[in-house]
Amino acid sequence: MSVTTPAATIAGADFSDHLDTPKLDFESPRLLQTISEQGGYAYVRMASQASTGDFRAAEAAREMAWEQLHSGPWHSVLPVWRDAYSMACLHVAKFHYGNGELKEALRVLDMGLIMGGMLLREDLDSAVEKVSAKARNLRVSEEGCGNFGKCNRRLVQEDFNKAEVFRFLPVKSLAGKNVAKRSALSLEGFMREYYLSGAPVIIGDCMTHWPAKAKWNNMEYLTRVAGDRTVPVEVGKNYLSPEWKQELITFSEFLQRIESRGCSSAVPTYLAQHPLFDQISELRKDVCIPDYCFSGGGELRSLNAWFGPAGTVTPLHHDPHHNILAQVVGKKYVRLYPASLSEELYPYTESMHSNSSQVDLDDIDERKFPKLHDLEFVDCILEEGEMLYIPPKWWHYVRSLTTSLSVSFWWSEQESSTAS
Numbered sequence: 001m002s003v004t005t006p007a008a009t010i011a012g013a014d015f016s017d018h019l020d021t022p023k024l025d026f027e028s029p030r031l032l033q034t035i036s037e038q039g040g041y042a043y044v045r046m047a048s049q050a051s052t053g054d055f056r057a058a059e060a061a062r063e064m065a066w067e068q069l070h071s072g073p074w075h076s077v078l079p080v081w082r083d084a085y086s087m088a089c090l091h092v093a094k095f096h097y098g099n100g101e102l103k104e105a106l107r108v109l110d111m112g113l114i115m116g117g118m119l120l121r122e123d124l125d126s127a128v129e130k131v132s133a134k135a136r137n138l139r140v141s142e143e144g145c146g147n148f149g150k151c152n153r154r155l156v157q158e159d160f161n162k163a164e165v166f167r168f169l170p171v172k173s174l175a176g177k178n179v180a181k182r183s184a185l186s187l188e189g190f191m192r193e194y195y196l197s198g199a200p201v202i203i204g205d206c207m208t209h210w211p212a213k214a215k216w217n218n219m220e221y222l223t224r225v226a227g228d229r230t231v232p233v234e235v236g237k238n239y240l241s242p243e244w245k246q247e248l249i250t251f252s253e254f255l256q257r258i259e260s261r262g263c264s265s266a267v268p269t270y271l272a273q274h275p276l277f278d279q280i281s282e283l284r285k286d287v288c289i290p291d292y293c294f295s296g297g298g299e300l301r302s303l304n305a306w307f308g309p310a311g312t313v314t315p316l317h318h319d320p321h322h323n324i325l326a327q328v329v330g331k332k333y334v335r336l337y338p339a340s341l342s343e344e345l346y347p348y349t350e351s352m353h354s355n356s357s358q359v360d361l362d363d364i365d366e367r368k369f370p371k372l373h374d375l376e377f378v379d380c381i382l383e384e385g386e387m388l389y390i391p392p393k394w395w396h397y398v399r400s401l402t403t404s405l406s407v408s409f410w411w412s413e414q415e416s417s418t419a420s
């Protein structure tokens with residue numbers, strides 16, 4: 001396929017260098033052999049042609065791998081097809097980069113990071129770094145030493161109107177027991193008073209040193225470090241509602257949706273439970289892992305971003321791990337029920353949602369779920385700069401009261417201490 005010349009795309013920029021892919025170069029023969037063994041002959045033919053400079057073949061290989069990724073439930077997809085998808089993304093991105101199409105190159109690389117396997121991850125990461133740096137340099141020279149840093153448009157601008165926002169909270173909210181709140185809690189105090197007894201706690205004054213605290217409430221910063229990146233978002237009331245769906249959009253588009261939403265009643269777009277920091281290393285540098293997450297001597301399982309406008313809801317559910325939910329920007333309402341009440345909380349019976357409750361706390365059907373009425377819970381407003389410890393299996397419902405950006409840290413304890 002003929003490709004536009006670099007000069008036609010971005011005047012004055014040099015694209016004579018190329019994206020290095022040492023891992024791909026090394027792993028290709030073995031990976032193609034394994035794909036052949038799985039019957040992927042057409043893919044192997046296209047990928048081989050792609051490596052000799054055929055753009056159409058690269059795109060065809062990517063489509064073939066994409067079809068394989070969508071051929072059944074995610075867990076049943078053979079891992080080799082995820083690596084095949086990454087391989088094809090790298091081939092396609094090389095063409096876009098050589099052609100000066102930086103946004104396209106980034107989009108394809110992000111798709112590889114989000115949907116692909118781990119084998120070629122290093123190449124994807126270093127290619128993203130190179131393309132992002134080039135895009136940034138170009139922007140700076142276009143804008144004349146860059147306007148970045150001069151604009152302070154805030155992510156959370158709205159004054160918090162308590163009366164207005166509290167109207168949307170579930171019945172009985174903030175009328176009973178609050179989650180305990182501690183300031184600058186020592187690690188030892190956390191272990192003794194909360195971790196070992198399995199009790200939730202809000203920890204204040206523990207995030208002031210995070211670079212994210214100074215940087216993330218700034219639209220311009222977020223646009224600069226992540227604007228051209230592709231991210232998966234959820235659209236709809238919440239993941240249990242039938243009209244819920246997932247989309248892949250750029251971070252800039254996502255920020256625009258948040259800004260334009262204001263007080264609208266349209267369904268929210270939520271970047272929920274996404275390992276954003278594995279994908280965007282600059283944002284990862286803004287976050288510090290709380291020492292509390294090393295309690296129990298286990299390992300950090302995942303670090304996820306939860307980013308959306310006011311009104312996003314994560315319905316009542318539980319998770320198997322210890323969790324610190326760190327509130328970086330904005331406020332959230334959180335309600336917690338102890339693990340011991342699981343039976344009374346009407347969990348779904350089918351395995352896919354068995355950690356979620358059938359009860360919609362925003363619209364409780366008392367006749368269908370009579371046991372809920374008298375159940376005791378603790379709740380809180382999680383304020384900016386606070387962290388909430390959620391013990392394993394505790395049920396939680398979360399509603400953002402303003403535009404909100406939180407980070408969750410899930411960790412598990414050492415195998416032996418679980419057994420004891």
Ligand SMILES: O=C(O)CCC(=O)C(=O)O
Binds near residue numbers: 314398399408
């Ligand atoms: O912040 C949210 O919307 C939900 C957070 C959550 O469910 C979690 O951290 O496990």
